[in-house]
Amino acid sequence: MAIESAGPTMDTLSTVMVVDDIAASRYALGAVLTRAGHRVVPVASAAEALVELDVRLRAGVLPDVALVDVGLPDMSGFELCRRLKAQPPMAALPVVHFSAASSGPDHRCRGLDSGGDAYLSVPAEPEEIQAVVRAAVRRSRMRIGAETLVRRLTLLSETIVAVQAARCPEELADAAAEGTARLTGSPAAVFVLSEDGELYRGTSRTRARTTASDPGAHETVTRLIRHMTAGHTGVSGTVVPAPLWPRGFFRPGAPDAARVVLARTPDGRVPVCLATPAHGDRDTAPQTDTLVARLAQATALAAEPLLMYQAERHVALTLQHSFLPQKMPETPGLDVVVRYVPASRQAEIGGDFYAVLRTSDGVLAAVGDVVGHSLEAATVMVEIRHALRAYCVEDPDPGVLARRLDRMLQHYHPDVTATVCLCLVDPASGRARIANAGHIPPLIVGDDGTAEYADVRGPLLGLGLDRPRPTEVVLLPTDRFLMVTDGLIETRGTDLGVSLEQLRSAGAAAPAGVAALCDTLLDCFGPGREDDIALLALRLG
The missing domain is CATH 3.40.50.2300 (Response regulator)
Known part of the structure; x- marks a missing residue:
């Protein structure tokens, strides 16, 4: 040597x-x-x-x-x-x-x-x-x-792309934290603070993903961010001494001073904090500080529309839950079960709905879906459900209701379409009249292991097209009548016919009972779905 x-x-x-x-x-x-x-x-x-x-x-x-x-x-x-x-x-x-x-x-x-x-x-x-x-x-x-x-600028560019592609504040914070760690060579944590005070945190893979030991750590970080960004926009940086920074964010249980870079959007609405351990014996290079500042600024700009969407989605889900009660009205002679599962937080807002209404001619069951994913879809869903309740008082015939809902959409929402399946059931005789408007046909499941779709068709609501007469079927006491929205089975890249056959097979193999049928199908098809799911099952009883 x-x-x-x-x-x-x-x-x-x-x-x-x-x-x-x-x-x-x-x-x-x-x-x-x-x-x-x-x-x-x-x-x-x-x-x-x-x-x-x-x-x-x-x-x-x-x-x-x-x-x-x-x-x-x-x-x-x-x-x-x-x-x-x-x-x-x-x-x-x-x-x-x-x-x-x-x-x-x-x-x-x-x-x-x-x-x-x-x-x-x-x-x-x-x-x-x-x-x-x-x-x-x-x-x-x-x-x-x-x-x-060049390498650092490439890394910054790649990180900003990942931040902008995030589907929710948690994904955004994780992407920004990983990019910060790679730029600085240190563990990193990123915090995004919404206007209502909710703190979203992301951490780099180089940091142990453990919950901070201090139960009030998030409250402490929230107070620090608000104090350091009060009245400021743009980007700033400082070092927070170890006694003021919560233990455990960078090393589980360990006290660390934090080098923080804070950014707010030009209107000052969204504060973002990028934090790394502060090394007492050396400062970071000015070039690194500049790149981290650019990343903080990009993160704040990307966070603003995501947080606005979170707020919009919360309003829509509140509407959906408030108008889709889990407890159904008393329906003598029928056993009715409903299930509603909203899409994951990363997915957009849907307009799925269900209704069970007592009428002069029996029980009206309906399942539908407003086409599109937005707050508008959720509000139109509420309007359709209210219109259905009002119309069925005068005439509960499914064919008449489908035509009236179609005209209502054309008049008040000419750019909106919806699917719906309507079924009027007489509990005494089992006679059911079904009208379908572009929806998945109902599935009739027997206790003998058989399952067949009712032969019902019709165009979407909102198109003003002629509609076929309702289809009549007679339900047996051993039959379970199931209506679902396409969120249960629709998968990108998979033919709908294949998905319908998979649903039919799973329904035929489900255990007895309407609740067991719904729960079995949700277990089979529901996890990780990108769309809302609504199910309604009924049985004479």
């Missing part, structure tokens, strides 16, 4: 490897470079140089420049240079060839062609040797700095 000659400490201190098989020459070059403040690594052959560089590469401490004699005994300096430049991790190492035997144009050309950065004829004045080495080191550091900046 080679021994380094220590020189005086300087801000621009660099390490120079001198490859020369002549001991006196190594000593002379080393003395010149050491007096100039460089650290020198002397080696006597190309083979020794390759071993030394391999060891240093694994340790992450390559020299800043290599001075290589062209006339080495085991391998020419040109060949050694070619081998180094062929290895990507060592390709950026500057190589200065030198020779006391020849300095003609041929040697200089061969040195440049092999990848060398300069050629030095020795003996040379100490000032010339030092100047050549300084120039090589300077060019190398400029190149490495530019390459590092």
